[in-house]
Amino acid sequence: MRLANESRRRNPAQHSCDSCGQTFTTVFSLSRHKQSHTGEKPYKCSKPGCNQAFFNNSDCKRHEKSLRKHKHLLS
Numbered sequence: 001m002r003l004a005n006e007s008r009r010r011n012p013a014q015h016s017c018d019s020c021g022q023t024f025t026t027v028f029s030l031s032r033h034k035q036s037h038t039g040e041k042p043y044k045c046s047k048p049g050c051n052q053a054f055f056n057n058s059d060c061k062r063h064e065k066s067l068r069k070h071k072h073l074l075s
C-alpha cells in the first residue's frame, strides 16, 4: 500500500516546534508557526519543561492534570 505522503519521507522535517512538537521542513515555516503560539494561546501549562499552550483555561487545566501528557518529562 502506497501512502500519499511517501515523497515527504525523502525530505524529513528537520525543524521541530519546542512548544507542540510539530515538525517543519523550513525554518521559515517553523518561525511562522511559532507565532501562532505566542499571544493566541494565553493559557500555558505550568508543569516545568512543558511548553504546551491552550486557547482556553479548561483545556489547559485538563492538560495539566494529565499524567500521560507529561510522562516524557519525568525522569
Ligand SMILES: [Zn+2]
Pocket (backbone or CB within 6 Å): 017, 018, 019, 020, 021, 022, 033, 034, 037
Ligand atoms: Zn508549535
Ligand SMILES: [Zn+2]
Pocket (backbone or CB within 6 Å): 045, 046, 047, 050, 051, 052, 063, 064, 069, 070
Ligand atoms: Zn503540560
